[in-house]
Amino acid sequence: MEHQHIEKKIIKKKVNQSGCCSAHEEHKHDDHDGHDHDHEHAADGSLFQMFLPAIISFILLLIGIAFDNYFPQSWFSGYVRIAWYVIAYLPVGLPVLKEAYESIMKGDIFSEFFLMCIATIGAFAIGEFPEGVAVMLFYTIGENFQGLAVSKAKSNIKSLLDQRPDEVTILEDNVATKIKASEAKIGAIIQLKAGEKLGLDGELLSDTASFNTAALTGESKPATKNKGETVLAGMINGNTVALVKVTAAYKDSKLSKILEMVQDAVTKKAPAELFIRKFAKIYTPIVVYLAIAICLLPMLFVEDYVFRDWLYRALVFLVISCPCALVISIPLGYFGGIGAASKNGILFKGSNFLDSIATIQNVVMDKTGTMTKGVFKVQEVIIQDGFDKEEILKLVNVLESQSTHPVATAIHNHVGMIDTSVELKNVEEISGHGLKAEINGKELHVGNFKLMDKFNISYNIDPNSVVYTIIAIAYDSKFAGYLTIADEIKEDAQEAVNKLKALGVKATMLSGDKTNVVQFVADKLGIKNAFGDLLPEDKVNKLNEIKAKNETVAFVGDGVNDAPVIALSTVGIAMGGLGSDATIETADIVIQDDKPSKIPMAINIGKQTKKIVWQNITLAFVVKAFVLILGAGGLATMWEAVFADVGVALLAILNAVRIQKMKF
Structure with missing residues (x-):
């Protein structure tokens, strides 16, 4: 069967039915305080709507079984009885019949929908009406639970990613104007009130502000940002009004890029998923042909061959063989792993x-x-005799202003304002070494001691004797001294x-x-x-x-x-x-959130996901193989078949969603 077709049906159709967004662009209901009230109500209504056909079929099936076995009615026979079970079948059967037809039109004959249709229509053909309805009913319930499980996994990712407000407040000539976030231009000033979400990446203009970054990083502790620091779309402002200068377009924000990454993640399959996709294409046609063989071949060898009995065995075999437990629970396991990881940043x-x-x-x-x-502080400044300490530091500060390296920031914080009257010429960054430039007709070198060696500048200290990071300085081809910088x-x-x-x-x-x-x-x-x-x-x-x-x-x-x-x-x-x-x-x-403790957490999530996926593969194969043998031998009924198909699928799904509840 076509794996992509199943994924498309479950992840797109079912997720939308359950009120959860299938993609960021398609459904975006965030309001400004970070809650999706309308969305939640819609989800409740859609959940009932999703299960309504199954509820109707279940009630009609129970009444039919009661009339058949416990409260016999003279009128409940013949065409009336058949019509009753047909009506019970239609709410859950019609959508599957439609899916089977669409699959066949696309050239995918041997889909799970086709298997279910053959099995249930065959059950009706031999008079096993309650079992025909039951198979389709429990199959539909299983599909719905699969949809809910995927919705849960998607909501974890969505809660991380779909965090930007639709509108932002822009200040122009001290006048606040609301515009669409997507229309805000680079350089615009956003006024962010207390409790509001930031719509675009930017630079903080206010002296200080506290931001809730939980949606982006999984970290509940508020982060304090100072003037000039980067703030990202999705962060929620604390209890003071903050001003932010936009530094990236809406579509270029880090959140947008991350969203694209996670959306693309669904297309990058793990080996187990690729194996199941290939396996299903081969496996499903084989079991269809085996079912035909189970039905017809015994007439050549069995003396008291009864077509109806062997057809029933073949139908049981078909129901058992449906690969949905594998095809859905495996990608769901990986999807759950991605969701659990996203929830933890x-x-x-x-x-x-x-x-x-x-x-x-x-x-x-x-x-x-x-x-x-990566936050450096200057610890000590050692300048050689014969050089003016203040002058050298001024020149170093000007040259380092050409770099975005954390070391440059540390030097700037230590020295202070940059002297704009100093003219730099021929500025060059030498990868892995440092910076060089021409000032007042003399060369200035600032970097590590490999830079000194590269330009044959002799120095009178042993760099290895100092534990801190050393920034060496040379002016006019002479060693002028060094700064020591420490990181934490x-x-x-x-x-x-x-x-x-x-x-x-x-x-x-x-x-x-x-x-x-x-x-x-x-x-x-x-x-x-x-x-x-x-x-x-x-x-x-x-x-x-x-x-x-x-x-x-x-x-x-x-x-x-x-x-x-x-x-x-x-x-x-x-x-x-x-x-x-x-x-x-x-x-x-x-x-x-740049936390190194997330490295072992990521490894652990990977290990747990892989463990759950292989548990599901083993469970599905073992149970199905066992019941398939019983079915072929006439020892299993449709009810055992339903367990082997839907029951195993539900167990696999419950196992798959378990990862989203784990603490790592």
Whole structure:
């Protein structure tokens, strides 16, 4: 049977029926306080509407069975009895008959709808009216529960992604005007009242503001932002009015990009899903032909062959063989995993990455911005005799204003205002080394000591004797001194390393920072393998060395220079808060709140998802195989067949949605 057809039916049709949005663009009901009241009421009404046909059929079926067995009525016979069960069949049977017809028109003959139609119509043909109705009734109930399970998984993702208001308040000449968020231009000033959601990415203009970022990061603790810091669409302002300058168009916001990532995730199938898709295409036609053989072949070998009895066995066989438990519960398991991860601020770009991360043996991580906060502070300033300390710092501050590196921010915060009267010429950024420029006809070099070596500038200190990060300065081809800058280890970095060890996963640290700084951080966290003074190409070489040992590797980073190693790794993980757009784009998994503790959590979600999927595969195969044998031997009735089909599907679905309730 065609796997895409089933997915389309369940994920689009059923989800919409249950009142949950199938896609961000199609249904967007967010109001400004973050609640979907109309949406919730619609969901309640649609839920009743979804189950109404099954309720009608169930009531008519119970009355029919009562008239047949417990309260016999003289009029309940012949055509009246047949008509009664036909009417009971139609509410649940017509939609399936329609789906079967549409599938056949598209060239997909052997679909689960076709199997159900043959089995139930066949049951009517041999006079087993209650069983024919029951099979279709329980099949429909199973379909509805599948739809609800998918809706739950989608709502977890939707609650994370569909967070932007339709309108924003723009200030023009101190006049507040409401416009559509999609029409706001870069540079516009948004006035954000207390409790309002931000509609676009921007830069905070107010001195300070507190934001609820739970919808984006899964973190309930409010985040305080200061003037000049980046704030993202979907964040909810705290208790003061804030002003935000728009820095990205509506369609280019991080939330939009993340939305596209998760929507695309459905198309990237895990190996188990691809296997089931191929399996179903082969399996379903085979069981149809086997059912025909069960019905007709015995007439050649059985003396007292009764067509009706063998047809009944064949119909039972068909009901049992319906692969919906496999075809639905497996993608639902992966979808549930993506939903559970999204709820915790971890975005998987495809179910295949859930499988990949479950097998990771070595997590290789960058230091700055990944295991440390990436917020540097100048610790000390050492300027050589013969140089004016204030003048040198002024020139360094001007040159570093050309960089967006956290080190540049630290220097600016320490020195203060940038002297705009200083004229820079021939500014050049040397990857992995630092910056150089011409000032007043003299060259200024600011970077690491590899930069000094590159330009043959001699210095009189041992860089390895200083634990902090050192920024070397040379002016007029002479060593002028250095700054020491310290970064702070993230609060949950130790927890991340401990949990990785508990999962049996190695941890390795690669960084462009000084080796002794990297080793200091690694020793503090208990990471045995740590390497510093690495250029981007060195990181690639180190990763290749690890992969050469036949180890599956996840690389975690946040900088532009991390994009090559992220692309090369088995699974690439980007820190989505501080991370560069290039890194987030290249990565397979994005951690929204930059917390390293989410790395082992992502691995655990992958492992649990894979475990649940294979539990479902095993359950479906074992139960179906057992009841198929009983059915072929005439030892199973339609009721056992219903359990083997719908019952197993429901058990698999309940198992699949379990992951969304787990705490990681």
